[in-house]
Amino acid sequence: MNQELYFKKLGKALGCAANKKAGVLEDLREDVREALSQGESWEQVMARMGTPEELAGELNENMGVEGKASGKSSVWKIVLAVAGGVLLLLLLAGVLVYRSLPKSYEMGTSGLFDPKTVQASAEEIVELLDAGEFEALQERSVEKMKPTFTEETIAAVREEALGELGAFEKFAGYLAAEVKQGGEIFAMTEVTALYEERSVIYRITFDEDMKLAGIYMR
Amino acid sequence: MNPKYERQLKKGVLEILVLRLLAEEEKYGYQMLNELRDKSRSMFAVKEGTLYPILYRLEEDGLVASRWREPKGKEISRKYYAITAQGREALEELRKLWFDFEEQVSEILGKGSV
Numbered sequence: 160m161n162q163e164l165y166f167k168k169l170g171k172a173l174g175c176a177a178n179k180k181a182g183v184l185e186d187l188r189e190d191v192r193e194a195l196s197q198g199e200s201w202e203q204v205m206a207r208m209g210t211p212e213e214l215a216g217e218l219n220e221n222m223g224v225e226g227k228a229s230g231k232s233s234v235w236k237i238v239l240a241v242a243g244g245v246l247l248l249l250l251l252a253g254v255l256v257y258r259s260l261p262k263s264y265e266m267g268t269s270g271l272f273d274p275k276t277v278q279a280s281a282e283e284i285v286e287l288l289d290a291g292e293f294e295a296l297q298e299r300s301v302e303k304m305k306p307t308f309t310e311e312t313i314a315a316v317r318e319e320a321l322g323e324l325g326a327f328e329k330f331a332g333y334l335a336a337e338v339k340q341g342g343e344i345f346a347m348t349e350v351t352a353l354y355e356e357r358s359v360i361y362r363i364t365f366d367e368d369m370k371l372a373g374i375y376m377r
Numbered sequence: 378m379n380p381k382y383e384r385q386l387k388k389g390v391l392e393i394l395v396l397r398l399l400a401e402e403e404k405y406g407y408q409m410l411n412e413l414r415d416k417s418r419s420m421f422a423v424k425e426g427t428l429y430p431i432l433y434r435l436e437e438d439g440l441v442a443s444r445w446r447e448p449k450g451k452e453i454s455r456k457y458y459a460i461t462a463q464g465r466e467a468l469e470e471l472r473k474l475w476f477d478f479e480e481q482v483s484e485i486l487g488k489g490s491v
Contacts (some may be wrong), residue, residue, distance in 0.1 A: 217426025
């Protein structure tokens, strides 16, 4: 680093008032001139004084002033910091929203699910529900879902949401897709089942291990 | 040992030493740095970042005064620091304080090994 750059950096990093700063820099320049005229090399002088930042840090500390990390004024630094913070929050929020939005793909895209197995499993879940096989449902569910499958909750939900169904007649429709949400991939199905009194659409979701991860009926 | 303790201890006497150096004649910064180092067998080999703030403080307190001296012949223009009358008084008081200080500290620390 040459002398000019050294003093430029030093001036920027000094925290004292402008008029005082000029005096400090003048003293140091004279010091360097003196050292050079007495046979020291610029490299030796620099090695002794330290980097501009180190020297400024020492001077600031010994003069009891706050240092400045850069040439920008502190007001601008605050403005920049706030703007930076806001931008970061917006970005983070954007990423979170993006990650939480489900992205759907055609069933079979990831290779994690076999479309036929998924359909068979979804219909099986409906049959188990109809049969009241709650233990079997619990076994096939992810941990979080297990408490849902008790006779009380399921019976209550079905009764309240759907009313009287009557006997099961047949499966009348099926849709499936892969859904990516929060870094995980799920198989989402919609199974339409016809009963004597009405039809019910079941939305049944499996995780990668074909464990039942969600169920919704209307 | 943490070098912080050593620095802290030395820091306190720098003002007296600077005043003492200036009591002989007016001097410029680089000269003081060299004298401090040579006369103390490097114990007070301080850097610019330490010396100049001391000079500024002493100047603010009216104990030293600085002036730019016009270069004579091949000399370069230099800023000289000189002790003021008030500075001489302060030096005398500080000298007395130092000897008392040194005596009491040594008394407590003891001359032998701990």
